[in-house]
Amino acid sequence: MKLRIGxxxxxxxxxxxxxxxVDAIINAASSTLAMATGVASTIKRKGGVIIEExxxxxxxxEIGEAVLTTGGNLAATHVIHAAVxxxxxxTDGEQxxxxxxxxxxxxxxxxxxxxxxxxxxxxxxxxxxxxxxNAMLNAVVSHLKGSPTGLKRVVFVLYQDDAYKAFTDTLKxxxxxx
Numbered sequence: 547m548k549l550r551i552g553x554x555x556x557x558x559x560x561x562x563x564x565x566x567x568v569d570a571i572i573n574a575a576s577s578t579l580a581m582a583t584g585v586a587s588t589i590k591r592k593g594g595v596i597i598e599e600x601x602x603x604x605x606x607x608e609i610g611e612a613v614l615t616t617g618g619n620l621a622a623t624h625v626i627h628a629a630v631x632x633x634x635x636x637t638d639g640e641q642x643x644x645x646x647x648x649x650x651x652x653x654x655x656x657x658x659x660x661x662x663x664x665x666x667x668x669x670x671x672x673x674x675x676x677x678x679x680n681a682m683l684n685a686v687v688s689h690l691k692g693s694p695t696g697l698k699r700v701v702f703v704l705y706q707d708d709a710y711k712a713f714t715d716t717l718k719x720x721x722x723x724x
Contacts (some may be wrong), residue, residue, distance in 0.1 A: 570626045575626065589625060597625050663701070663703070
């Protein structure tokens, strides 16, 4: 599933985000930036503890903020740590949208051209995939339509069937099937 907006594309794929060759993958982080659970622990295991060490030096941060670190041993050059929840692991659609916008702003600041994102908040945050899909895809589509951007490729890399379906359905609703 793919949607083109100007010179940019948004696609929905199945897989393990840690395997994607992009400028940056997104880590669904807590405001402490510790990488103890979920996708974060997989990123740390595959990419190396240097990723967590760099993140922790920049934190803690407020919910809705994002920080950039090296990608360590990952295929991706960088990891953007998106603080979508606090230490209580609670989040919602509004926080997911705010955090997605922070990721996009950080990507623009660092001239990142390709991003791979997970379904923020759907793991330990217990947000329904449809809520995450709506918040994230609306933020990305608005960003790409809003002004010129260096971002050429945005891939939502989803591991769970329900998240893949929710993101695919939302992207279809927002603008087109290829």
